[in-house]
Amino acid sequence: MSTIEKYKMMICSSERILNKNNPCVEENLFLERLDSAESNVNKNELFTKKLNSSEDICSAGSILNKGESYAEILSSLDEKSKSLIDSWISEQEDLKKKLKLTESENFLSNLKYIAGVDLSFPPDKNDLIHASASIVVLSYPDLQTVYKKTEIVHLNSIYIPQFLAFREFEPVKKLFSDLEDTNPQYFPNLVLVDGNGLLHPRKFGFACHLGVSMNIPSIGAAKKLFRVDDLKNIDEFKNKKKLLKKKGEIFELVGKDDFVYGCVLRSTSNSPNPIILSVGHNVLLTTAIKIVSHCCKFRIPEPVRLADQLSREYLRLHYAKHIENCNKYNELNKYFNEISLKVNERCK
16 A cells, blocks of 8 residues: 555544634634744644633543534544544554553652653645654753754644544654664653643543653643543633642642542743643653653743754754655645545534
């Protein structure tokens, strides 16, 4: 099967489907790629259903139209899309069997290097293929950059809420492989991702997927609360986050069965907007809180913040030149855009 044929089994990226004029979105919160690294925007959560005015909550079900979720709309377009999503769920459940919610003895005292990873996307919203992937490794606890790399990548999957890993894991995995080949002395003891871990409908978000697949401790640090139906008192989120006054203050995110999905953390005294922490793999939440709090000079922990800056700057400098000589994905990109129009029509 050719690359194009393989990709035609997939449905297009939400960056195009969920555009500013999409009538499916109850509250138009299309999140543009901003210049500020301290932005409150999570580019992987491109929309939110209105809950309480301008609540910073993204729906895990991503309800768009007549009770249909984003994944359900895509699945209904053709059988191949349904099969793809079903296979992703199956893979998540298989990997989840290897998930560790403990940590090794003396993990924190032995922590030497922390990595942050991030992907940035082109300003051309019609380009659904290209991205800039980056990794930054910092020493711990002094937070000095010891390694960094970024490159233009071609996404081999799409983004659907609940399935971020299937778009971003492969580019990130390659960055780790390059690091291990060229500078193994800086291979990290822990990785932070801009996304979620246990805070996920199947308790297996991107941070879990990456951690289990690479057998590395991982933490998810998200800018917005990814709404999981099981969470208790979700409608109190807006008021409870205002009670966090000092750096390091938290409140836990607890499910109806008392399962702790993660916590809301005020990361600095100067930033009133908290971040959402959930462990990914092989690290305890109490330890994650200590590490992430230490890593936050600004709202976003330094490994992720610096990776974000690096990926955006690299894209700005190299994207135009790259696409001049990159034509083999034109057919795929055209197909993605055609499908996006069909999805929009479905939502009217």
